Amino acid sequence: MRKDEFLHRLSEEVLLGDGALGTMLGDLGVNRDMAYERLNASDPDLIRRIHQQYIDAGSQLIETNTFGANRLRLGTTEGSTEIADLVRAGVALAREAASSKAFVGGSVGPLGPFDTKAFSDSEIESIYAEPIIALAESGADVLMLETFSDLRQIQLAIKVAKQKTDLPVIAQMAFHEQGHTQHGVSVLAAMEAMLTAGADVVGTNCGRGVRCVVHAIEQMASRSNAFLSAYLNAGLPEYVDGRYLFGAPIPYLVNSALDMVEKGVNIIGGCCGTTPEFIRKLREKLPVRKPAVRKIVPAEVAAPVTPAVLETSPPVKQIYSDSILHRLPQSNKKRPLMVVELDPPRGLDYKPVLKRARQLKDMGVDAITMADNPVATLHMGNLTLADIVQREAGIPVILHMACRDSNLLGLQSKLLEARIRNVNNILALTGDPAKVGDTPGATSVYDLNSFGLIELITKFNQGVSHSGQSIGEKTQFTIGVAFNPNGRNFAPLVDRLRRKAEKGAHFAMTQPMYDRERFDLMVDSIKSIPISVFVGIMPLLSERNAEFLHNEVPGIVLTDEVRNLMKGFSGPTGRKQGIKITCDLIDYMLGKINAFYIVPPPKFTEMSVEIVSHIIGKTHP
Numbered sequence: 001m002r003k004d005e006f007l008h009r010l011s012e013e014v015l016l017g018d019g020a021l022g023t024m025l026g027d028l029g030v031n032r033d034m035a036y037e038r039l040n041a042s043d044p045d046l047i048r049r050i051h052q053q054y055i056d057a058g059s060q061l062i063e064t065n066t067f068g069a070n071r072l073r074l075g076t077t078e079g080s081t082e083i084a085d086l087v088r089a090g091v092a093l094a095r096e097a098a099s100s101k102a103f104v105g106g107s108v109g110p111l112g113p114f115d116t117k118a119f120s121d122s123e124i125e126s127i128y129a130e131p132i133i134a135l136a137e138s139g140a141d142v143l144m145l146e147t148f149s150d151l152r153q154i155q156l157a158i159k160v161a162k163q164k165t166d167l168p169v170i171a172q173m174a175f176h177e178q179g180h181t182q183h184g185v186s187v188l189a190a191m192e193a194m195l196t197a198g199a200d201v202v203g204t205n206c207g208r209g210v211r212c213v214v215h216a217i218e219q220m221a222s223r224s225n226a227f228l229s230a231y232l233n234a235g236l237p238e239y240v241d242g243r244y245l246f247g248a249p250i251p252y253l254v255n256s257a258l259d260m261v262e263k264g265v266n267i268i269g270g271c272c273g274t275t276p277e278f279i280r281k282l283r284e285k286l287p288v289r290k291p292a293v294r295k296i297v298p299a300e301v302a303a304p305v306t307p308a309v310l311e312t313s314p315p316v317k318q319i320y321s322d323s324i325l326h327r328l329p330q331s332n333k334k335r336p337l338m339v340v341e342l343d344p345p346r347g348l349d350y351k352p353v354l355k356r357a358r359q360l361k362d363m364g365v366d367a368i369t370m371a372d373n374p375v376a377t378l379h380m381g382n383l384t385l386a387d388i389v390q391r392e393a394g395i396p397v398i399l400h401m402a403c404r405d406s407n408l409l410g411l412q413s414k415l416l417e418a419r420i421r422n423v424n425n426i427l428a429l430t431g432d433p434a435k436v437g438d439t440p441g442a443t444s445v446y447d448l449n450s451f452g453l454i455e456l457i458t459k460f461n462q463g464v465s466h467s468g469q470s471i472g473e474k475t476q477f478t479i480g481v482a483f484n485p486n487g488r489n490f491a492p493l494v495d496r497l498r499r500k501a502e503k504g505a506h507f508a509m510t511q512p513m514y515d516r517e518r519f520d521l522m523v524d525s526i527k528s529i530p531i532s533v534f535v536g537i538m539p540l541l542s543e544r545n546a547e548f549l550h551n552e553v554p555g556i557v558l559t560d561e562v563r564n565l566m567k568g569f570s571g572p573t574g575r576k577q578g579i580k581i582t583c584d585l586i587d588y589m590l591g592k593i594n595a596f597y598i599v600p601p602p603k604f605t606e607m608s609v610e611i612v613s614h615i616i617g618k619t620h621p
Helices: 003-012 022-027 036-042 044-057 082-098 121-138 151-164 187-197 210-223 250-262 276-285 351-363 382-393 408-420 450-461 490-502 516-525 543-552 560-566 571-589 606-619
Strands: 061-063 103-108 142-148 169-173 201-206 227-232 237-240 243-246 267-270 337-341 367-370 397-402 425-429 478-483 507-512 532-537 595-598
Touching (some): 003 227, 022 044, 036 044, 044 061, 044 082, 061 142, 082 121, 142 151, 142 201, 151 169, 169 187, 169 227, 187 201, 201 267, 210 227, 210 250, 210 543, 250 267, 250 276, 250 543, 267 276, 337 606, 351 382, 351 606, 382 408, 450 478, 595 606
Parallel strands (some): 142 169, 227 267, 337 595, 367 397, 397 425, 425 478, 478 507, 507 532, 532 595
Antiparallel strands (some): 237 243
16 A cells, blocks of 8 residues: 555545544553554554554544654664654554555654754754654555644655655645644645655644644645544533543534535544544545535635734823722622733734723723733733733733743742732633644743632732741732532532632633523532632624534533524624624523623624623613
8 A cells, every 4th residue: 555556546536534642541541651653562452442442433544653763763873773663663563554444644744842943954854854754664654744733844854754755745734723733834735845845745734733734734725635634622622630631522523524525625534632433523524525516716826914003092190900890890880890801912013902991991890811822822922012002002901820821930930020000800711731732842830820829919919928937918919719510510600619719719700691591500510719800792793613623612601592593604793693693692591690701702892892881771761
């Protein structure tokens, strides 16, 4: 099963790949800090069993457990025999499972979290030559270069593969939803570069969930007749109790995969979080069929962007240092508390955030909340911007503080700075894992989780640091926490909130809610917990946005009714429909809850204005 047969099969039928190997090993209890490739020698039965599960599920192409088999990741030296030994064992295990039923793809990944800018091209080629040659000599049918974000690395890997072997080459890069790699290379530029380098198949895998893979394939399929491959993650991961959990439901994954097949994909499979069950269900829905005929469209010329003219107004001198809870409405107040999320910009221009904050303050919004590098993507630091907004817009800010990016020392330093800047409302979060973000090489710290951060802030409020040393005075932080009321097992979620309150939390902000029955259950269940709860409200943009949130984003669940209400909607009419659904939900919730947490889409913060206007109109007739 070598080059000619493999490429001929691609022209005749859509091939079904396998799913995740690494996340399955992690779920089975294998230490995530170890090099999984060494299991080829130390625990071959475990690797063989996983391969066999994918073959039994219907995979026609399985990947070897050699993704990180390079001298940088394994810490070996040039000329070491370990790489060749592990690769030979990896190919043998995959071949044993595949037999004559499936192709064996030799997996080759990027060089890991190392800055390779200082490496010459010849040095990188030498590093890749070791596993690539070993894969070819050991009997792999095809080379699979996957999960690359660095275009230079994958171009050099393709070059080595074409010069040193006669195997077909599949080249896959990981993209974000904005349509570029972590290094800023667009989908189409990456595709052209990989094809020019000699790749026989180009495509995408991993990234930040299903939407990123689908979006990249849509672009590739509309501009090229090249063979395409797509391996989708099972949504975005959530970091819970030391584990990365992927929650996208299998029906959604299967439908997304079939959608890509309809767009012309030649190889379809799964990446992080997918399982043999996903492959089995996809096999059931995917008959033997020829690849779809693609509809190639000419490239569009992007219209120039005209910078918005910002209105300015004199800065407000007042600095808010009070607790946001002091502003909670009492029983004789007519309207609930309203806070709106305005995330820091992804660049240096913070003026649109300031302008919107001023507008919302004038409307009567009680506070602005600011995320801390949300979804692990690079944004301006929220503490500095919170200070600016409080001083110049005259509205308090709830500062999100994630444990992901700072160690215990850094978190304490940030708390001291927040106190000096009179930013006294803190939302204590564990934080999305760095691996889902847009910064290659970034790692998650997690010295603390959200519970540990609550305890730390409580100590600061007592006037001492984590080690018990005096910090000079007691801080006056109001401690907020996240609360997910949408999970399947509701009782443990409520118990988790109760434990956060016991550790010192004063208020909670929920994930966006769309289910009226679950809302009623939540209201009834939290009555005995001494904590104020802000109900998350997020307007939908379109049918596609609704499906993405429901199926890929941890903690967000839409009802079938809401999803059906969004079917067929997109663009301005989609946003209008999303606001209508949101306002109907708010009407139902009014009188049962006294605080709303409004989360407008970052590119459409004006939607928050309409929602705030609706609440004011309902509560101030």
